[in-house]
Amino acid sequence: MAPDMAAPVSPRRAAPARGGDGIAAGRAARPPGGRRRARGWLYVLPALAVYLGFAIWPALNTLRLSFLTWDGILPPSWAGLENYVKIFQDQALYEAVLHSLVLIVFFSLIPVAAGLLMTGLLLGKVRRGMTFFRVVFFLPQVLPLVAVGITWRWLYSEDGVVNQLLGLAGLGSFTRAWLGDYHLALIALGLIGTWTMSGLCMMLFLAGAQKIDPSLYEAASLEGAGSYRQFRHVTLPGVRKEITIAGVITTIAALASFDLVFVTTNGGPAGQTNVPALLVYRLAFNEGDIGGASALAVLLTVIVVAIVSTIRYVTRDKS
Amino acid sequence: MRMTTPVRWHATLLAVGTAATLALTACAGSGGSAGGTERKIDVSTTISNEPVTLTLAYTNDPPTKALIDGFTKQHPNVTIKPQLTPFNDYVKSIKLSMSSGEPPDIAQYNPGAMSSLVPAGLILDLGPWAKAHGWAEKFPQAGLEVLTSDKSAKQFGTGSLYAVPGGLSVLGVFYNKSILAEAGVKDVPKTLADFEGAMQRVKDSGKVPLSVGALQVGGFHLWNALLNVTGDVGAYRPWVYGQAGSTIENPGAQKATQTLSGWVRKGFVPASANATADTDAQANFAKGKSAFLVTGNWAAAALEDEMGDDVGFFLTPSESGEPVAVASGASVAYAISAKTANPNVAAAFLDYLSSPEAAKIQFDGGFMPVDTKAELDAEGLRAEITTGFTRVAQSNGIVPFPDFASPGMIDKLTPGVQGLISDTVTADDFLRSLQKSWDEHHGS
The missing domain is CATH 3.40.190.10 (Periplasmic binding protein-like II)
Structure with a gap:
């Protein structure tokens, strides 16, 4: 398997080198090891400083702010758990979390399935034009989500392309302003996510599948396995890790989605597409409740970590 | 690469409450102290001929820039540096810059979204200048009411005046x-x-x-x-x-x-x-x-x-x-920073907004004039709007x-x-x- 082949190689090569070094400098007791470690930290330092300064410190600060009452200007005051209590009492939060769980289906489950399907169809069969397919399917990932959102808002509008196509197909009675439909807006929004995420999944799976030893396919076909069985027993296990990664990335995109929702529906109609990140934004910037917004952001992080951990646990390599 | 974006966004989200507010923490102290020390200011309606430079932060243009030009034409010794911020970022950034060490002297003011500047003591109570310039007569009552609030900035129409309108809408x-x-x-x-x-x-x-x-x-x-x-x-x-x-x-x-x-x-x-x-x-x-x-x-x-x-x-x-x-209706309103070195000059600009010359600039910029009695040669659509607005504004009916x-x-x-x-x-x-x-x- 690709991952198994890759994993032991580099440490094994590194180990004797380090050992040799140790023997050569053995007489000088242990200090070089310590110095080397210090030098190692030196290399890590720039990245670490950026990471600490722009990821860890803001995160810790958010945690701190979540226990304060603060409007952003006046001196903050201690609030204890008040912000959390208030958030848990707000019905809007539960609806927003529920909506983002629905979005997981569209941002994660369907794209992973679609990515696998496209990988199965493209792998080993398409000799020419592979780059074309990759570019086309990966394009949504390159576009800024705000541009994607505005474009889809037009596609979905009353006289947009979606409705024109429905009209041409004789389904004129189904036309509507999709993002304005009380019951269908969330699904319409989710499908935009499907469109952006499927290409990403396909790229990940194609990259993973190309590492699979071709002899496995040969062996399988000699045993009389058809396309489906080759996919099921060779490709699928070969891209297990990529599936996990795709699952994690897309699930985070669903749970923490903001920009797409902000520009397409802004939570509407009537709160039917509210998502937690949107509520964080409103609390912080419309209501000036930094403490409440931080508490909600912390809670959202906990939800994201919990769900992502579950995915990783479920898809772990049992061997 | 976009691939990492969801993860990065996740980190960004953690910081939604913080990244921006990180800077705020640093500024909060200075903001608070400004509120504590009440400066003694000699209120005057005349401004000297000394060269003065003011900065003005705003988001609505028109009418802001044309109004600045109109004012500085009358007072050639005064230079006003305009600082434009797009609407979506204005309210978020103005609170930070007003609480910074060197805030703009004049800032376009939104009494709803920017009300936290009042309890923080970052903008001037304009009462003394309103009295000196006679603003109660020069500006429409309803236009001033919504810019008047109590110290907590929760209740409008009572307390102190914190800004004046520079263009109205209906x-x-x-x-x-x-x-x-x-x-x-x-x-x-x-x-x-x-x-x-x-x-x-x-x-x-x-x-x-x-x-x-x-x-x-x-x-x-x-x-x-x-x-x-x-x-x-x-x-x-x-x-x-x-x-x-x-x-x-x-x-x-x-x-x-x-x-x-x-x-x-x-x-x-x-x-x-x-x-x-x-x-x-x-x-x-x-x-x-x-x-x-x-x-x-x-x-x-x-x-x-x-x-x-x-x-x-x-x-x-x-x-x-x-x-x-x-x-x-609403207004494009302007407030004065509590830290300005030239409050009288800034107040003179605010006073200018109620003048007939400013009325023409406001109207040409697509706004209803602050001076509701100003003679305007409007035609067609603009005349219809003006007629309706003037009647309501003069009977104090703008809410x-x-x-x-x-x-x-x-x-x-x-x-x-x-x-x-x-x-x-x-x-x-x-x-x-x-x-x-x-x-x-x-x-x-």
Whole structure:
């Protein structure tokens, strides 16, 4: 398997080198090891400083702010758990979390399935034009989500392309302003996510599948396995890790989605597409409740970590 | 690569409350201390001939830049450096820059979104200058009221003056003349019933009566326009000003809400309204796809460009047909930093905003003039808007938009009206959700 082949190689090569070094400098007791470690930290330092300064410190600060009452200007005051209590009492939060769980289906489950399907169809069969397919399917990932959102808002509008196509197909009675439909807006929004995420999944799976030893396919076909069985027993296990990664990335995109929702529906109609990140934004910037917004952001992080951990646990390599 | 974006966004999200506010923490101290030390300022209405340089932070242009030019032409020794910030970022960044060590001397002010500057003591109480310049006579009363608030900046219309308007706006109805003519509507609606009748005729002629941008503010502006004429201004004004014990759960608001729901059921409001942005609604109207558009005078210039003489304007007609007495409007207002070295010069600029010269600049920039008695040579659409506005403004009938009532109100108004349009929220639930936001801010 690709991952198994890759994993032991580099440490094994590194180990004797380090050992040799140790023997050569053995007489000088242990200090070089310590110095080397210090030098190692030196290399890590720039990245670490950026990471600490722009990821860890803001995160810790958010945690701190979540226990304060603060409007952003006046001196903050201690609030204890008040912000959390208030958030848990707000019905809007539960609806927003529920909506983002629905979005997981569209941002994660369907794209992973679609990515696998496209990988199965493209792998080993398409000799020419592979780059074309990759570019086309990966394009949504390159576009800024705000541009994607505005474009889809037009596609979905009353006289947009979606409705024109429905009209041409004789389904004129189904036309509507999709993002304005009380019951269908969330699904319409989710499908935009499907469109952006499927290409990403396909790229990940194609990259993973190309590492699979071709002899496995040969062996399988000699045993009389058809396309489906080759996919099921060779490709699928070969891209297990990529599936996990795709699952994690897309699930985070669903749970923490903001920009797409902000520009397409802004939570509407009537709160039917509210998502937690949107509520964080409103609390912080419309209501000036930094403490409440931080508490909600912390809670959202906990939800994201919990769900992502579950995915990783479920898809772990049992061997 | 975009691949990492979701992860990065995740980190960004953690920082939503912080990254921006990180800087705030550093500034909060200096902001607080400014509030504590009351400076003694010698108030004067005359400014010296010494060269003075001021900075002015703003987001609305027009009219800001032209007003600066007009003022500095009268006072050549004064230089005003304009600092433009796009609208979406303005309110967020201005709070930071006003609490910084070197804030702009003058800042465009939004009494709802920027109210935290008042309790922090970051903007000047303009009382002494109002007295010295006689602003109570020079500016329309309703225009000053909404910029006057108590020390906590929760209640408007009482306490101290913190800004003055430099351009006014008014909410009303634009109409497409040829669509109305084709539908057989001869006169501009005089009563609310006339208005409904006209929409029915338009609908019968196979056209869309109203364009509504309910995805954004267009939905509640429509509700607001109805509230102006069905509601009791004596109940609305205390509510939007935040006077203790006020409620929007009153018969007038109930009636406005039910009228709106009735329009939805009669098909006057298109089913697609909830997915339509304000700019799209305006564009649809300009392209002749609908007969009416409820919005503010700020749309006039763009509509006139596209439609020429084919567009007209009237204030939402009253039920009885009596001349309209109440209309919602807002202002482009300016406040002075508590840390400015030249408060008298800054105040002189504010005073200039009420002058007849400034009135012309404001009007040319698409705003209603602060000096409501100024002679304006308006024609066509602009004349219709001016006539309506002047009558209401002179009788002190301009009231703030309902989103002024509390910081979170806009996030109840937009979804609430979307609920009315999709017929999933009742009038009672809608008004209750508004009052809940009000109670959370003002205390029930």
